[in-house]
Amino acid sequence: MGEQVTRVGIVGTGVISGTYLDHLGKLPGVDVVAVADLDLARAQTIADQNPAIRATSPEELYAADDIEIVVNLTIPAAHAAVHQAAVAAGKHVYGEKPLAMDRAEAEPLLKYAAANDLRIGCAPDTVLGTGTQTARAVIDRGDIGTPHAATAFMVTPGHELWHPAPEFYYQPGGGPVLDMGPYYVTSLVTLLGPVVRVTARAGRAKQQRTIHTGPRAGTVFDVEVPTHVTGVLEHESGALTTVLMSFDVWAGRLPRIEVHGTDGSLSVPDPNGFDGTVEIVTPEQREWTEVPVAGGYAGAGRGVGVADMARALRTGEPHRASGELAYHVLDVLESFVDSAVQDQPLDVASTVTRPAAVPLGASPETA
Template sequence: MTKIGIVGTGVISGTYLDHLGKLPGVEVVAVADLDVSRAQAVADNHPGVRALSSDDLLADPAVDIVLNLTIPAAHAPVHEAALRAGKHVYGEKPLAVDRAEAEPLLKLAAANDLRIGCAPDTVLGTGTQTARAAIDRGDIGVPTAATASFVTPGHELWHPAPEFYYQAGGGPLLDMGPYYVTSLVTLLGPVRRVTGRAGRAHQERKVHKGPRAGTVFGVDVPTHVTGILEHESGALTTVLMSFDIWAARLPRIEVHGTEGSLSVPDPNAFDGKVELATATQRDWTELPVAGGYAGAGRGVGVADMARAIRTGGKHRADGALAYHVLDIMESLLESAAQDQSLDVASTVDRPAAVPLGASPDLA
C-alpha cells in the first residue's frame, strides 16, 4: 500500500479524498494546510488521517507520495520541499507557474530517483482514451486538424476566493488549458510550434459568492487566449481559452482526419460520449467505450503513479508530460506578447494508452 500525504486542504482536496479512498493500492494518511483548523477538520472527517504541519508531513516516514494541492504559485516550492525530503510528489496543474520554476524540479527528481506526477489525470478516463483508441485504429484516417474551446465569464461568479485564478499561474490558459492541451498531446502527440494571441476584457473583477462577495481585485494575466498548435505529426489545432465570454455554443474538442471526425468529451471529465462521423457516414454516431479507467475520478493519476513506483514501470500523468504542456502554454503566451510564432523547445512521447478494463494498480 502506497501512503499519501496531502498538502493543501482547499476545495479540490475533498474530491481527491473521496476518490482516493475508493482506489486500490493507495491510502491517504495525513493532511496539512497553512490553516491548521482546516486541516484538522478534514482529518476529523476521515478516520485514519492525521492533521500535521507541512514540515511534519514532509518528514513523516509513513508518507510515500506528497499530493500537492496548494495554489499555483506554491506548486514549485512545495514540490521542491517534498523532493528534498525524499518524497515522490504529485500535484495539481500546472506543474509550476513557468518553465524556469518547473525545469529544476524535473532535474531534482531525476537526480534522486524520485517521481513527479501532475494533473490532469482526466485523460486516463474512458472519454479521452476511447477517442485515442478510435484515432489509433484509424477511424478518422490520418489526423490533420483539431479544435479545442473552453469559455466562461469567469470563476469569480462561483468561487468564494477567486483571486488566484487571475494571478501568475492562473488565467484561462494555465487554469483550464492543461485539461485541453494534455488531451490534445495524448490524442495527437507533442507540439513543435505555436502562434498565439491574448488579451483581457477587464482590469478588475469582483467576488460574487461567499462572505467576501463584493470584494474587488485586480487582474494580472490575460483572460482571453487563442492560437494555433502545430503538432510534430503535422496536425494543426486551433485553441480558444477565455474567462471573457458570457455564452457560446462551441465543441470542447473535435479531431478531424482524412476519413472522418471525432467529437471528444469534456477533458475536465473522465468519461462522456465519443462520437464519430466519417466520409461515408456523415451523421454523428456514438462509439462504444474502448479504453480508459472505468469509473475514474481525481486521484487515478496518483494511483497510476503509485503502481509504477511499486513495479518500476512508467506512470502516465508524469512530470515530462506536464512540463511539455506547460511549455506549450507558456510559449503561446510568449508568442502573443512577441507577436510572432515560436518553437516549443521540449517534446515528449505520448503516454501509454490505458487498455479497456484496466485497473490503476495493475496497468
C-alpha cells in the same frame, strides 16, 4: 499474496482535498495515512473524521518513514516549494495542476527528481478516464485515418459572475490559458502527441471587471492579463490544432475538442471530466454516431493519477500523469501566451513521449 499498497500523505487540506480523499479511499493499491496543513487544526478535522489518518505538520509528513508519495494540494503559488521539500526528503510527489507557476520553477524540480531516482506526477488525470481514452483508442485504431487537424474551445463570460474573490484569475499566472489550458493541452498531447511550435493572438474585452456575488459584490478590480487568446498549436506529428480560450464570451455553441482525420472526424468530451460521450463521423456514416467505450479507467475520479503512479512505481513502468508531461504542457501554455505578447510564432523547447494508452477494462492496479 496480499495486495501491495503504497502509502500516501496529503499536504494541503482545502476544498479539493475532500474530493481526493473520497476517491483515493476507493482506489486499489493506495492508502492515505496522513494529512498535513500549515493550519494544523484543519488537518486534525480530517483526521478526526478518518481514524486511519493522522494529522501532522508538513515537515513531519515529509520526514515520515511510512509515506512513499506526497500528494501536493496546496495553492498554485506553493506547488514548487512543497514539491521541492518532498523530493528533498526522498519522497515521490504528485500534485494538482499546475506543476509550478512557470518553467523556471518547474525545471529544477524535474532535474532534481531525475538525479535522485524520484518521480513527479501531476494533474490533470482526467485524461485517464473513459472520455479521452476512448477518443485515443479511436485514433490509434485508425478509425478516422491520419489526424491532421483539431480544434479546442474553452469559453466563459468570466469567473467574477460566480466567484466571491476572482481577482487571481485576472492577475499574472491567471487568464483563460493558464487556468483551463492544462486540461485541454494535456488531452491534445495524449491524443496527438507533443507540440513543437505555437502562434497566438490575444486581447482583453474589459480593462476592469466587477464582482457579482458574495460580500464584496460591486467591487471593481483591474484586469492584468489577456482574457481572449486564440491561435494554433503545431504538433510534432504535423497536425494543427486551432485553439480559442476566453473569459470574454457570453455564450458559445462550440465543441470542446474535435479531431479531424483523413477518413473522419471525432468529437471528444470535456477534458475537465473523466468520462463523456465520444462521437464519430466517417465518409460511410455522415451523421455523428456515439462510439462505445474503448479505453480508460471506468468510474475514475481525482486521484486516479496517484494510483496509476503508485502501480508504476511497483512495476518499474512509466506513470502516465507524469511531471515531464506536465512540464511540456506548461511550456506549451507559457509559449502560447508569450507568442501573443511578442506577436510572433515561437518554438516549444521541450518535448515528451506520448503517454501509454489506458486499455479497456483496466484498473489503476493492473494497467
